Amino acid sequence: MDRLSVDRIEDRKKNYQKGVDILEMKKKREEGAIQLRKKKRNEHICKKRAMGVDRIVASNDMRDYQPNTFSFPAEMVPAVLEKRDQRLAAPDYSAFQRFTLLVHFIIAEEDEAVLTEAAKVLRKLLAGNSQPSLKTLVEIGISSKLIKLLSSKNENLLSEVSWCLINLSSGPADISSVMLNQNIAKTLAQVLEKCESVELANNFAWILGNISADSIDNRDTILETGVVKTLVGFINENFNGSSFVIWTLSNLSKGKPMPEEHIILDLLKIFPRAIETDNEDILVDACWILSNITDGEKYIDKVSDIGIIPKLIDLLAHPSQDVQGFASRVIGNIIVNSDKYTRTLLNLGILDNLGALLYHPRRSLKKEALLSLGNFLFGNDEQVELVISHPCMKNIVRFLLDADQNIRYEALWAIGNATHTSNRNIIKKLEKYEVLKSLVENLKDKHPKTLVVALKAIDCILEAGTQTSADTGINMLAYKFQELGGVDMLEFLQSHPNVTIYNIAVHIMMKYYGVEEDVDENLNGSESNGFVFS
Template sequence: MSLRASERIELRRLRAAADDGRQRRRRQPEYQVGPRVFPRRILRDRAKLWTIPQLVQLLSSDDIAKRFEATSEFRKLLSIEPNPAIEEVISCGAVPCFVQLLDREECPQLQFESAWALSSIVSRKSKNTKVVVDHGAVPIFVNLLSSPIENISELALRALGNIAGESAIYRDIVLAHGVLFPLLQLLNEHPRTTLLRNATWALRNLCRGRPQPNFEHVKAALPVLRQLINSQDEEVLGDACWALSYLSDSSNDSHKIQYVIDAGACPRLAELLTHSSSSVLIPALRVVGNIVTGNDEQTQAVINRIVIGPLVHLMQTAKFDIQREAARAISNVTSGGKHDQIKYLVSQGCIKAFCDLLSYVDTEILTVCLESLENILKAGEAENDAGACDVNIYAQMIDEAEGLDKIENLQTHENNTIYEMAVHLLESYYIEEDDVEAMPVGGDAPQNSVHNGNQQAGEFNFG
């Protein structure tokens, strides 16, 4: 039984989300102490003047200088690569002390060292993040986003970004503590490049994950994201586009898509479809693909920005990952588009592009192409039934683009779904009813590979 268009789009959306979920979420502090806080120091090896138990004692001292020295030494232990002493530091009970020291506004050096230490801890394993969250660090880090010392606010950003990127549960905890407003305020202040990158990356993590965040809690980020996609920095551009892709991932809820359109993102997204970097191009394509899953008017908003031609060009010329994203985007238009919208897609060369991709062995892209061609053929049948023409002109165009030969060959594909889709297209659009009745009925999908030319019962050949 074939899936409805909305179900197929949802499956593609979940697969795309899984792909993104495998990307690296964590950032480790790569920080150098700025001269406005205190002079640079060189990290020492594990051969310490202090043992960890001694440092724990110093952390509890009433002497602020001793507490600072202990925190600084702990931070160095946590910064030694490739094996920072995170487990040892957590086991000795230092984390709650670090969290308390984050609140010492009268001593920014202590805040800085504590923030650095905690940021190092949450940049590693999930269980380490839990320790920091459970000791109440999140609301204090949120407050530190407004610190007048930029180095401290940047470390708070790294910590919050790593915590939010750990899971949807931690992401919602960070959002519940009011992180969005001070974060957006930081971004509006046009910070230096490293802070801008960290803030955009943290914002991306606040928008990602499944289940998705409550849209009401994150929609205020859209105007700022609209500005960020104008950045000339590739890293900022990529993270901003990913954030937009999460916010436009509507699961058939078109009001989210409308917010993205109303924010004015479409014109710039159209420009980014010609960007040279895949780290920008892939998330930009994902946003476009999400928008065209909306209603007819929202799909038309994308078409009006003249993005179909560039999408087809990417399908024909780009690397595989980008071809796949472009194919997904155009396929989403065919799944729910009006006949005149599909007619416009055809005029931009999408039939040839889909037919060319039928030579690939990747099952996912073959599925996308076959689904898209069927949607186009259905539109052609509707025009035929309406008396607009005597034959399905789109079926002829697929044949002329050598698509028919490739669909025939897919009858020998080892994947059962691909086999069934190919047979269905041939039966539905290329075989006369009398011929179908005369054909022997095929059984299970063939087990031979796609390169096996032996024709089986139930296969069709129009050569």
């Protein structure tokens, strides 16, 4: 393999953007996605249980006490609570005063029937459009009492307590940290082992999912309890009622370092059933789990052994954009991390579904499809031929001139990967798509990374032209490039401030057009990190 091809591999793996570590970018994107998923999941609370409350407000900003908006009318206090403490229903008490009394009442009370009614009021307040401060609640000590109540045998009380804890755990990360210090992870793990209620199990898992979403340390603390095995067992016994449990497992599978091997193997036990369902939420979360597990080569064989690769390809055509997105991410991980299954994916007709995604209105799906196609184009000549001969190739080339910079860059990488071959027939087929013409247009781009990829692809194409000129002595591809104005662009790029771009432009001019470099004293002894040719 030539130096340009090696450079391309390393660039693709490590430098999606100059000066930015792709692993760090991926980590930040993942953390942001997890928090967004946590927020969306928590916005479903009142669909399940809020009882007349419109929705839960997941914004941290609105979780601070606002005396002008927080409402706690005396009418919300049931008779059983008023009988125990008349101040709770006193008309001259402010909402905050009444709320503080309620919290202290719950902390001190031991009667479970009374506590159930008190927790119900608290749950309604926490799920309301106007909320008390969650931080204030925790500081007073309510979370410690609620965690203690998880050991109760009273299902009605457990239901109300679990909803209160769901609301608390959906707040700022420091609240989750406090609750972990109060042993909530171990307590929930123990309760889940004996839990027979599907609703309660989902609620308990939901709390753990919220907490684990806040940090890797939180995730690890929860994993240490061994709760994953319990949750997996619950899913296999109560699959249709396990959507929140699977969501929690998706959070517990995220992040670096990856969970220990025995945990990964437990997670894989929910498949293939988890991606054969019609439930969109479960499909999304199941694919998220697979995306986390396949983020590296280690477990891809295990994933393949389950027999789910054909189903993942089918999910690329799922009506849900979210399902398509996560399925394409899993497929992309398999392609990037293991050459072993490339041929299998191609034989299963993946090009048809990836090609269809190139027409998708969602930009991120187009990018994922281009990324996967680009990795196929970096395969052996047989694989490259399959992609180039497929109708999707026309769209890949079309995207070389797309108005979206990111889409254009992915298409450039795909074409650049295809040009790494030494097979002149492949280059000839590429030229039927007028690739050189589009590459010359990209030399007008202002983004250095775009210019570098375009120049490397041009160099590979012109090199193939030297192989076909043995009989005539004329490099027709170099001639065509000149006719398209490419040489003029190269001359212009020789004054580019980016050393890598300058070096590639000079290299192409010298190699294919016999033009000697005009040595600029200011560039004498170029930087050690410049482009190197062998």
